[in-house]
Amino acid sequence: MPRTVGPFVQRGLRPLFRVALCSQLCWPMLAFADTAYDQMVLDARAGHYTPALTALRQVPAAQASTAQISDHLQIASWAGLDAEVVAVYEAQGRNRALPVQALTATARAYRNLKRWDSAAELYRQALVIDPQNPDLQLGLALTQADAGQPDEAVTRAKAMVAAKPADPMRRLALGYALTRANDPHEALFEYDQAFSRAGSSPEVAREYIYALQRARLPEPALRLARLQPGLIERGVQRRLEGDVAAERVRLADMASRSEQERFVIADRALADYDKLLATWTPVAEAHDDVLRWRIDRMGALNARARRAEVIAEYQKLIAEGVSIPTYALRWVASSYLEQREPEIAVDLYRRVLSAPDADPAERFEDSTALYYALLESEKSEEARALAEEMAKAQRPRIELKGLPIGNPNDEWMDAQQLAAQAGTYGADLPSAEARLETLVNQGPGNTGMRLAQADLYQARDWPRRSENLLKEVEATIPRNRDLEIAQARAAMDLQEWRQMDALTDDVVARYPENAHVKRLQRQREVHDMAELRIEAYTGKSYGGGNGDAGAVTGSRDFGIETLLYSPPIDEDWRLFGGAGYATGDFEEGTGHHRWQRLGVERRTRDMTLEAEVSNHSYGSGDKQGARVAVARDIDDHWQYGGSLDYLSANTPLRALNSGVRANGGSGFVRWRANESREWRLAVSPSHFSDGNNRLETLLTGHEGIYSAPRLQVELGLEVGASRNSGSNEVPYFNPKADFSVMPTVSANHVLYRRYETTWSQQFQVGAGTYSQRDYNTAAMGLLSYGQRFIWNDVLEAGAALSWLNRPYDGDRESDVRLLVDLTYRF
Incomplete structure (x- = not known):
């Protein structure tokens, strides 16, 4: 913030200096022996200059003696008539041998008139006469x-x-x-x-x-x-009071002695400004100071996390035509960024960086702020380019005189970390991981770098690895805010709900105004909500041996299921219940299936367990079913699980329509390398009430081949095989054995994204083969297009339209299907 320059610098010599420089003016006997003139001189020494000056002005220049000229110069100097002093000297005294007192008076007049060279020349002349x-x-x-x-x-x-x-x-x-x-x-x-x-x-x-x-x-x-x-002028004291408040604004942004004192200085500054503005706003002469205080007050509001008030005052000042200085634009930009208006923040930070009076010492911090504003504006490519530019601009060490190798440059390390993290936000996680690992090896004691590495592990779906690293960091900074936020998020991924609550409660109590803390609190609130899931489908089949009636799903099939989960009970438990309906037209008639489900879910570290009972209505009468399922994590990469079903929900509707039910189960093992590579093998045996035993095996996997901030492309593979012991002369599709291979290419393209709101579209194309015992191997084809919308963490909805062409019992069939799903938390 600008400072007021003291009037001593602005106005030249203060009165004390003037008295000191006149200390040699001890008047000698005047040339006139006139008693009246003597009295005029005495009066001049007492401050009555006019009589003596009037008399001296009337002496003709040609007749004036050296003593009279000396008197004139000194009395005019006493009267503050600097221009007259100079005029008399230049007209009458320049070529006279004037005494030291007269030369001094003239030098002072030249100095007051800012004629420095002439003043210095006369001082030197006087020093020749009196060098000491x-x-x-x-x-x-x-x-x-x-x-x-x-x-x-x-x-x-x-x-x-x-x-x-x-x-x-x-x-x-x-x-x-x-x-x-x-x-x-x-x-x-x-x-x-x-x-x-x-x-x-x-x-x-x-x-x-x-x-x-x-x-x-x-x-x-x-x-x-x-x-x-x-002692000082009223305006000077007023500006001093503003300077004190401005100093407190600067101090408010610095680390305080304790968390309880974080806002103490900012509150004092705000109290100062409120008092100053109330006192001086009505005073016209204080207009410029009042504007400065209003501008500086925004810094106190920003430090106090009152961001909306900063923006409101900024907009008022702009409406009044006030030019906002560069240092204050930083506060405004920060407030807009905290208020989730990053586009405005980007423009303001760019103005700050390009301002003629931009402080080079602040450039790195301002560039870092611009980087985050670009990220939140969904301009990740620009943000990454800026981070790389910053990393190249910084030198690893600061060269200092006397130190041959210099000192480590903290800004270089920060810039390298920023560039590495840009890969995380730019969907280039492998590159970001490699760069961060190198940086951590170079500075293993840098806790900020290790926190960034832990965040990357979470982004790569390695929560346990992140947790272990955060535990190591905890030994150095046990109650660091960013550490606890990262630990809470890792706990959430690991289903450590009590740990998540303890960490979230702690940072919310200490930093309720922080944006990252608010985000964590929101995630916890969403976790504690009830959850509604709705899934629906409809489709139509063409071709096949049964005309328009599909071999598996029938024709004009439709199904819907609604499932409601309760909020968490004692952290780990949730109750759920739901109902569903499915129908389809088959060659032997229209099938209907209605069911109701009631169950309990338990989610703890490394394990998710579900148990439910169900009621089914199909054919005639009601039948009861049951299901239990478990999934258990071994580590960040391996998971296994299984389920047992009595009256399995996977029983084909066509079988139920003919009175055939099935019991079964499933077991699976999953290997997940990272966010872009995963394989899963599932084996599902089942026993039908008509005596048929079925064994199905399914291998699925995907591999990311391209990743950008708004587009991800991956290769997929689905390999399936099944075997049935019963005859294929049953009223449902029942091949003796079959085998299918379907490679796919999938793409997810983000159309719009802003904070917790995302709108995306999905494409999938696949081509493979299907082999069925007693029939020839034939081709399969798949096309799919869908869209998905996520809003405010609580709503997710999607729809996908697909076309599948494949043979059943040697007859080629096309199936057009629409799938819709919705998840809502409340």
Whole structure:
């Protein structure tokens, strides 16, 4: 924030200096022996200049003596008539042998008129006459300081101080020269020395206050000013009060001694500004200061996490035509980013970086903020390019004189981390993993780098690996906010609900205003909600041996199931219940199936368990069923599980329509390398009530082949085989044995994404073969297109239209199917 320059610098010599430089003006006997003239001189010394000046002005220039000219110069100087002093000197005194007093008065007049060279020349002339005169040395030093020769002024003033260290005037002169040399802290030392020797002098105290202000120490300056009311001008004290509040704004952004004190300084600054604005807004002369306070107050609001108020004040100032300085634009941009308006933040950060008065020391921090604003604006390619540019611009070490290898550059490490993390957000997780691993090896004690690595492990679906790394970091920074947020998210992935609650409660209590904490709290709230799932399908088959009646699904088939989960009970448990209906037209008639389900789910670390009972209505009467299923994780890569079904829900509707039911089960093992590679093998035996035993095996897998922020493409493979012991002369599709291979290419394209809202489309194409015992091997083809919408963490809905062409018992059949699903949490 800009600082107010003390009037001492703006206006030249203060009165104390003027008195000191006049100390040699001890008037000699005047040339006139006229008693009346003597009295006029005495009156002039007492402050009544007009009579003497009137008399001297009436003396013809040609008749004026050296003494009269000297008197005229000195009395006019006393009267503050600098222009008259210079005019008299240049017209009458330039070629006279004037005394030191007259030369000094003229030099002072030249100096006040900012004619530095002429003033310095006269001071030097006077020093030839009286080389040991300290007041002449003082005047020359001050003139050199004003004339843009601060080094010479400092050298001269230091010599004067060395000769007489206890003289406060010499200390003040050296302080003035150092101020002109742009060394306010060294200057403050000299002013402090003068104050310690002559602090009772109002002029010395006043200059000390100005020196404190220039050294950016407004609080002690204001405290001293308040001890002596009236010592400084009202406007200067007003600006000092604003400087104190501005200093607190800067301090509010720094790390505090404890979490409880994070907002104490910001609250004090806001209280200062509220008082200042209430007092001075109605005063016209304070208009510029009031505008500055309003601008600086936005910094206190930003530090206090009152982002909406920052934006509101910014918009008011813009509407009033106020130009917002660069330092304040940072606060506004930060507030817009926190308020989830990243596009505006991007524009503001770019203005900050391109501003003529941009601070080079702030460039890295501003560029980092722009990077995150670009990410949240869904401009991940631009963000990644910026991160790479920052990484290249920084040097690993800072070269320092006397250190041959320099010091490590923290900004280089931060830039490398940013570039590595850009790969995570840019859907290039393998590259990000390799870069982060290299950086962690280079700086194993860098906790920020290890937290970034843990976040990457979570993005790659390795929650246990992330958890282990976070435990190592915990030994160094046990209650770090970012650490606990990452641990809470890992706990959520691992179904460690109590641990998630403890960590979330802790960071919410300590940092309720933080955006990442708010996000974590929202995820916990969604987890604690009830959940509604709805799935529906409809389709139509063409061709086949039964005309328009599909061999498996029938024709004009339709089905829907609704399932409702309760909120978590005692963290691990959820009750669920639901109902469903399915129908289809087959050659032997229309089939109907109605069912109701009631069950319980338990989710704990490494295991998910479900048990349910069900009621089924098909054919005649009601039948009861049951199911139990378990899935257990071995580690981040392996999972196994299985289920047992009494009156299996997988029984074909065509079999149920003919009164045939089935019991069965399933077992599976899954291997998941990372987010883009997975394989799953499932084996499902079942026993039909007509005596048929079926064994099905299915191998599925996918491999990512292309990944970008908005597009992911993967290869898939589905290999299936089945065997039935019964005759194929049954009223449902029952091949003795079959084998199918279906490679696919799938693509997911994000159409729109903003924070928790995503709209995407999915494409899939597949071509394979199907082999059935007693029939020839034939081709299969698949086309599918769908869209999916996710909103605010609580709503997810999707629809997909597919076309499948394949043979059944040697007859080719096409099936067009629409699938719709919806999940809603409340």
